[in-house]
Amino acid sequence: MSSESRLYTFSQESKDHLRKFRLGTSRSNDPQAVIYYVDKNTLEIKQDEEKTVYKTLGDIAEDLPDHSPRFVILSYPMTLPSGRMSVPYVLLYYLPVTCNSTLRMLYSSSVELMRNTAEVGKVIEVESADELEDLPKKLGAA
Numbered sequence: 001m002s003s004e005s006r007l008y009t010f011s012q013e014s015k016d017h018l019r020k021f022r023l024g025t026s027r028s029n030d031p032q033a034v035i036y037y038v039d040k041n042t043l044e045i046k047q048d049e050e051k052t053v054y055k056t057l058g059d060i061a062e063d064l065p066d067h068s069p070r071f072v073i074l075s076y077p078m079t080l081p082s083g084r085m086s087v088p089y090v091l092l093y094y095l096p097v098t099c100n101s102t103l104r105m106l107y108s109s110s111v112e113l114m115r116n117t118a119e120v121g122k123v124i125e126v127e128s129a130d131e132l133e134d135l136p137k138k139l140g141a142a
Helices: 003-007 012-025 057-063 101-108 111-118 129-139
Strands: 032-038 045-047 070-075 089-094 122-126
Touching: 012 032, 012 045, 012 070, 012 111, 032 057, 045 111, 057 129, 070 111, 089 111, 089 129, 122 129
Parallel strands: 089 122
Antiparallel strands: 032 045, 032 070, 070 089
8 A cells, every 4th residue: 555545535425426427527528627625634635615517627727726736637528630539537736836835745745646546547737727728739639
């Protein structure tokens, strides 16, 4: 068992939600995302309190805090340059340059656990909400 899995935890509810979200979005025609954070007191990785499922990159950008990291689980349907449809399932590791070093350490040491628990295919680090506009290009959309 790795050390980060002993330090950070997921409730069974969070694990079940991640699994349900992954399975429910795999054939979706619309982008879908959920935001997770690390509770500093309990070191539990939890879904954002509002439990919102976001449908656009703009909506996600509006709700990301300016000075605190977050994990965004994103299912993003797109057409590849070959014309084939693809639905990448990715973890956006939002780490703004303005966040303090304590939060940086807290999130950086839990990113692998989040990646493995969410079963995402790729991790993309994002430093500002504005970078979400370039996300389709990073994912390889046509």
